[in-house]
Amino acid sequence: MEDEVDRLVAAWRRERPDLDVEPLEVLSRVSRLARHLDRARRLAFSEHGLEPWEFDVLTALRRAGTPYQLSPGQLLTQTLVTSGTMTNRIDRLAKKGLVERLPDPSDRRGVLVRLTDEGRDRADQALAGLLEQERAILAELSHAQRSELAALLRQLTAPFDNVPG
Amino acid sequence: MEDEVDRLVAAWRRERPDLDVEPLEVLSRVSRLARHLDRARRLAFSEHGLEPWEFDVLTALRRAGTPYQLSPGQLLTQTLVTSGTMTNRIDRLAKKGLVERLPDPSDRRGVLVRLTDEGRDRADQALAGLLEQERAILAELSHAQRSELAALLRQLTAPFDNVPG
């Protein structure tokens, strides 16, 4: 089945036949799919009274395991936002009672963000809902295709995830 | 090579062994890669004095071919933003002299957005830069792998692109 990127690529080949636009076949699809997923997630989470950004932070802490705490810096690398954004996110989650800020005992510059019990429950509930939704989206593909797709994507993400940048 | 999603999935399997988190192998990678691409694009475009959102709108018009005009509604489906956002984007691009608004002769509710000559040149320059950058990112993969990846992604995007939603 054709998608919007097929139309986009065909249009470029008509308008700019001098250019090789093959990269768009992969990377424009990645960007557009991410946007569609964002919208779908926003809907799924609204049933649990969470925003996507809240989910991202809460689940990062949930994954850390007991006592469910990480520094803002560790949260940055997991969520790919700027430090100013993270400060703001922590403020708002703390105001809602889903996390709390603690001083880092081993570094007086540092802070530890800890999940509250309610934060943990909300994260667990929202995760179950998200997985259900994602399974439905991925039903388009066989198990073998999903593995193949994951492996190919890993090759593209690994360079980004393993350099200072 | 391992990436951040490998670590994320391993953490979930440790913390929630009762859940099947396989969907994250694909969809978390898509979201994270899109965010990395966003950052890389922001950098690439800043050399041309453009923001990613400006590029998205200008190139949609550029692809339409002469006379380089589309309705705001057509721009919506290509850029996946809300109508309020698009109105705002057109305002700002018009103020910069990169597009102009014309009344739609066949529908008095409608508007046509047309690329100016400068807008066209800026779009063309930024596109060349973007393709160069994207080719570098995709150099990780063989041509066959890129085709395979594009085909798998198309299967996921097509349902989103071909329904009213």
Added chain:
DNA sequence: ATCCGATAACTCGATATCAAGATACTTGAC
């Protein structure tokens, strides 16, 4: 001919994001 549900674009208020810079602390070289 008229009505009424759809459609196109816009307005407005709330809010999340970023970039750049400030502050406080730490670490390693000497």
Added chain:
DNA sequence: GTCAAGTATCTTGATATCGAGTTATCGGAT
């Protein structure tokens, strides 16, 4: 021990986005 460079977090101001609601127009059914 001291100092400089590095690091962790926070602050600030500008800006882009969204969602919900508004206005004007269209088009089909009667």
